[in-house]
Amino acid sequence: MSDHPLLGNGFLVNSTDTFDDFTRNTTAKEQDIAFWKATGTGFLVDTIASHLGFIRLPSNDPIYKTNADPSAGPTSGHYELLIANSLALIDSPPTGNFLGIAAVVVSPSSRGSVKLRSNNPFDTPLIDPALLKTDFDKAVMRAAVKSVFKFLTAPSWNGYVISPVGGLENFTTDAQIDQYAQSNSATIFHPVGTASMSPKGAKNGVVDPDLKVKNVVGLRVVDASVLPFVPSAHPQAPVYAVAERASDLIKSSYA
Secondary structure, three states: OEOOEEEOOEEEEOOOOOOHHHHHOHHHHHHHHHHHHHHOOOHHHOOOEEEEEEEOOOOOOHHHHOOOOOOOOOOOOOEEEEEEOOOOOOOOOOOOOEEEEEEEEOOOOOOOEEEOOOOOOOOOOEEEOOOOOOHHHHHHHHHHHHHHHHHOOOHHHOOOEEEEEOOHHHOOOHHHHHHHHHHHOEEOOOOEOOOOEOOOOOOOOOEOOOOEEOOOOOOEOOOHHHOOOOOOOOOHHHHHHHHHHHHHHHHHHOO
16 A cells, blocks of 8 residues: 655744634634534635645656656656645644644655454454655655745745744754654545556556456446555545446446
């Protein structure tokens, strides 16, 4: 399996117009939800992560000397930045207003696993997403964190961004950033590949290109698990494409 590692990065800001009061104030949250349900307007018409960016490592990055590029192509992103008008992915402190810029490795080379815990089918499986296990993924997340800081040095942020929070203020060297990423990264809930597609007749993989489970009659898998590696993007659209292709395959088999 493979998944997108996500690292939340928070900054204290000079503002009172953020989502933080909504996320930590139950009364305000209930009022805003009720107002939105009644009118379709108000605070909740805005999404939390309102801006996204997909960015590649520079072509001369030293990581290429020792690691192959796992991205889908020369214009595919290596990491994504999600900009939020609050901490969003980190619990807000009791006071203060914050900006959140989450970093996501969208072309990971790390591979995790799903294994049986026992011969009892009701036991939960052993799931290891193996986030940030390769040197390439560590280098990408490190570059993403540095990119966040570089982005916030633009003149437009003068007087708005006060300081990093959540421990990020204590990490400046590459080794410290790596430590911060390893301690604070989590899944963004995009796991794929647990029923990976492979060529027909191949001994590896779970399904053939027609999405039929190998050596099983009458069973197809149609979801994100058939993707051999996680796309360099949000996987919703690729899953739609798999589903549309599956519908064509099924219809043609009964034509």
